[in-house]
Amino acid sequence: MSKLHTLSEAIKKYVHDGDVIYAAGFTHMIPFAAAHEIIRQKKKNLTVARATPDLIYDMLTAAGCVKKVIFSYMGNPGVGSLRIMRDAIEKGEMEWEEYSHFGMISRLQAGATGLPFMPMNQTGAPSLEKANPNIKRITDPFTGVEVIVVPPLNPDVAIVHVQRCDKHGNSQIWGIVGEQKEAAFASKHVIITAEEIVEEDIIRSDPNRTVIPSIIVDAVCQVPFSAHPSYTQGYYDRDNPFYLAWDEISQSTEKIQNWLDEWVYGVKDRDEYWEKLGEETHNRLKVSPRLSSPIDYGDY
Amino acid sequence: MNYNNAELMTVNAARLLRDGDVVFVGVGLPNLACNLARRTHAPNLVMIYEAGVIGARPSRLPLSIGDPCLVSGATAVCSMYDIFSFYLQRGNVDVGFLGGAQIDRFGNINATVIGDYNQPKTRLPGSGGSMEIAGWANRCYIITPHQKRRFPEKVDFITSAGFLSHRKEREASGARGKGPQGVVTHLGILEPDENGEMVLAALHPGANIDMIQQNTGWEVKVSVNLRETQPPSAEELRILREDLDPTGIYI
Numbered sequence: 001m002s003k004l005h006t007l008s009e010a011i012k013k014y015v016h017d018g019d020v021i022y023a024a025g026f027t028h029m030i031p032f033a034a035a036h037e038i039i040r041q042k043k044k045n046l047t048v049a050r051a052t053p054d055l056i057y058d059m060l061t062a063a064g065c066v067k068k069v070i071f072s073y074m075g076n077p078g079v080g081s082l083r084i085m086r087d088a089i090e091k092g093e094m095e096w097e098e099y100s101h102f103g104m105i106s107r108l109q110a111g112a113t114g115l116p117f118m119p120m121n122q123t124g125a126p127s128l129e130k131a132n133p134n135i136k137r138i139t140d141p142f143t144g145v146e147v148i149v150v151p152p153l154n155p156d157v158a159i160v161h162v163q164r165c166d167k168h169g170n171s172q173i174w175g176i177v178g179e180q181k182e183a184a185f186a187s188k189h190v191i192i193t194a195e196e197i198v199e200e201d202i203i204r205s206d207p208n209r210t211v212i213p214s215i216i217v218d219a220v221c222q223v224p225f226s227a228h229p230s231y232t233q234g235y236y237d238r239d240n241p242f243y244l245a246w247d248e249i250s251q252s253t254e255k256i257q258n259w260l261d262e263w264v265y266g267v268k269d270r271d272e273y274w275e276k277l278g279e280e281t282h283n284r285l286k287v288s289p290r291l292s293s294p295i296d297y298g299d300y
Numbered sequence: 301m302n303y304n305n306a307e308l309m310t311v312n313a314a315r316l317l318r319d320g321d322v323v324f325v326g327v328g329l330p331n332l333a334c335n336l337a338r339r340t341h342a343p344n345l346v347m348i349y350e351a352g353v354i355g356a357r358p359s360r361l362p363l364s365i366g367d368p369c370l371v372s373g374a375t376a377v378c379s380m381y382d383i384f385s386f387y388l389q390r391g392n393v394d395v396g397f398l399g400g401a402q403i404d405r406f407g408n409i410n411a412t413v414i415g416d417y418n419q420p421k422t423r424l425p426g427s428g429g430s431m432e433i434a435g436w437a438n439r440c441y442i443i444t445p446h447q448k449r450r451f452p453e454k455v456d457f458i459t460s461a462g463f464l465s466h467r468k469e470r471e472a473s474g475a476r477g478k479g480p481q482g483v484v485t486h487l488g489i490l491e492p493d494e495n496g497e498m499v500l501a502a503l504h505p506g507a508n509i510d511m512i513q514q515n516t517g518w519e520v521k522v523s524v525n526l527r528e529t530q531p532p533s534a535e536e537l538r539i540l541r542e543d544l545d546p547t548g549i550y551i
Contacts (some may be wrong), residue, residue: 026351026380027366051380052428073428077364078327081425089423098412100431101350102384109381121389121434124475126460128427131417145474174372176351177379233368240363291374 026178111186158187169217175233330397395439407462434460446485463496
């Protein structure tokens with residue numbers, strides 16, 4: 001069954017005001033195009049969960065879509081602060097719920113595998129456990145030692161960008177795989193954006209590379225360059241100068257508004273955004289091929 | 301030979317790595333230190349990145365911890381859950397590097413908040429993986445400039461455990477790693493004593509005890525075996541400047 005949608009249709013159908021969303025991807029393949037569509041559709045009161053909120057949630061916060069953030073590292077990677085979210089928290093305008101990376105990912109792992117909680121060993125650090133009532137201790141019934149536990153996280157919708165998938169949603173990812181699989185299995189609905197929609201035969205030629213299966217996918221959207229200013233391994237590079245530029249843009253309300261007007265509200269979709277970025281940026285982000293050695297599955 | 305503080309700290313951090321160490325690498329100076337060590341005394345260093353990359357051989361200097369250059373040519377890539385569980389929690393990581401806004405007398409790190417947690421004066425990025433790295437890597441090293449505001453006697457929030465209030469308290473906490481083994485600053489190196497208190501163990505050339513004391517928020521004890529570090533060599537500086545950070549992003 002084809003699950004092909006335009007991105008606009010998919011967001012309309014599966015993202016609702018007040019939802020908990022998880023836009024996945026650790027630095028890699030962050031689904032920026034979907035976030036921009038959420039902003040254009042003026043979704044409100046979202047709880048946005050991500051280990052690393054990155055610029056994608058800073059933008060959603062700037063556009064007034066966010067009520068609460070669930071996170072484990074709220075920074076602009078390699079640059080500094082996420083100024084908009086930080087400011088909202090310091091002014092008491094946004095709720096937050098915080099974990100370490102492993103705590104956050106363990107919540108997804110519990111959610112993705114249908115478990116009531118996930119245990120973790122002690123790290124010795126006491127403060128976050130005191131600050132967040134979702135981080136608890138139980139006694140290991142086998143050894144009597146205390147372990148840390150966190151509850152499952154089951155977002156309403158996961159948005160995952162992938163290199164390629166078929167029209168059913170069988171999705172293949174390579175490069176940094178972060179928490180895409182866990183986020184997809186944990187969520188009630190899954191929206192896939194893909195650099196390429198390929199024939200089912202191509203997926204079947206390399207089944208080990210399929211990370212997200214069609215059975216949990218609701219919508220498949222063909223959105224090339226969806227991840228910019230993040231990157232897609234083998235397709236285009238990370239736009240590091242933009243990450244540096246955001247640090248400057250996000251320092252003033254006026255600059256943020258101008259940026260949103262020009263690059264989100266002012267364009268129809270990702271194709272128009274990519275065109276608008278222009279040839280210099282396209283060339284700068286081009287990447288030369290580095291092919292893996294083929295493997296043989298055998299013709300049985 | 302002239303060198304700046306970033307070069308001095310990077311070279312000294314690199315020298316703490318042993319050949320064959322499996323090291324959990326952060327971006328910035330730790331990344332430079334690891335690559336420097338691999339090209340000098342530790343050719344068999346295995347670099348693991350938090351993003352889930354094992355055996356990375358980055359061809360350029362990554363701005364972020366998840367740069368695509370870490371993946372191309374690596375020995376393995378795995379999920380975040382795997383990197384934190386199979387690798388770090390299981391005890392397969394020898395060395396972790398940490399930074400942070402504040403480091404206290406017992407090597408505890410605050411990377412979360414200045415002031416009250418619920419009404420923060422300054423909201424910092426938070427733990428990321430540093431809580432687990434500090435807890436579970438066999439040895440941890442902290443790299444930071446030596447400034448009084450960064451070295452309070454007690455941190456506002458313990459994001460990552462050093463020795464808590466005493467080495468015994470860390471041992472009782474159940475954290476598997478041995479805790480911070482050194483704090484490398486631009487003035488010298490602090491190391492834990494038998495109680496887990498960070499004491500002055502080495503001075504860099506040109507630094508003295510007064511300079512350390514003026515830039516530290518508690519009365520610093522001085523090790524009876526106080527050393528002086530060797531200045532960065534011409535070869536170490538050449539690798540840093542010409543090969544690893546030719547455009548001077550971090551140094």
